[in-house]
Amino acid sequence: MCTAVGPRLRLPPPAASAPGTANGPDEQLPEDGGIAGFDPMEEVGVPKDQRPANELKALRDTFLYSWALLPTPGLLLRVGALFGGIFALLGGPISNATFDPSQQPVEFLLAASAGSLVVVCVALLRVYLGWAYVGNRLLSAVIEYEETGWYDGQLFVKPPKVLARDRLLGTYEVKPALNRLKGILLASGVSVAATSVVLGALINSSRDADGMYGRGAGIAQQQRAYETTRMQDYEDEEEEEELGNMALRDE
16 A cells, blocks of 8 residues: 655555556566565566666666776776777867877877867766766665656655665665766866866967967968968069060160
8 A cells, every 4th residue: 555645755565565566567576686585566666767776777787887887997998998989080180180290299199188088078977977866866765756757756765675775786886886987087087187288388389470379370371471472473573564664665
């Protein structure tokens, strides 16, 4: 029997309730999470995909999110591979449009690295937020869920066994993953800031008289040289024409 607590608060049905769940009578209930005596019917009122333990399983099975479960060396290896791929496919080509690697290799590497690290930071932040969301739901004694859509949200008070299982998962699986992600995310952010500062200093020291830098400075110099040559040619032509006219008048 469900007991309402407040206008939107529902307690779960007891284990003796008749078969059938929010997902239909044929729903495959989750495992007991390794806790002796756990009855999956105790959280049967919450749709299967909104149960925190199942949300955690979805993170484990998702390609990018599952990286958080790796040991720190393995996680660093995956992040390094992600950085290398972004550097080769995105950061390097964009940096090459501004800095010539053969003439400004340091600026090229710093610009490409900074841009690639920004993308890595965004990816890591998205993974961190996903794990933090599930971790909060695992550790909380009351969770929100939707029966059929956003307009019929409800509250579910976890029974003691469900709360104990979820808090074990949150404490011993989610929190260590968040700590690993936080450390690497912080290091990536510091790296972005450091490369940006060094790159800015190099750019300011290499600006030409027009304030241009990189390939832009070379193009501006070539344009000025071209305009100077054209002006000199025009003046020579004017001078030759004037000398020719003076020679005609003398005749």
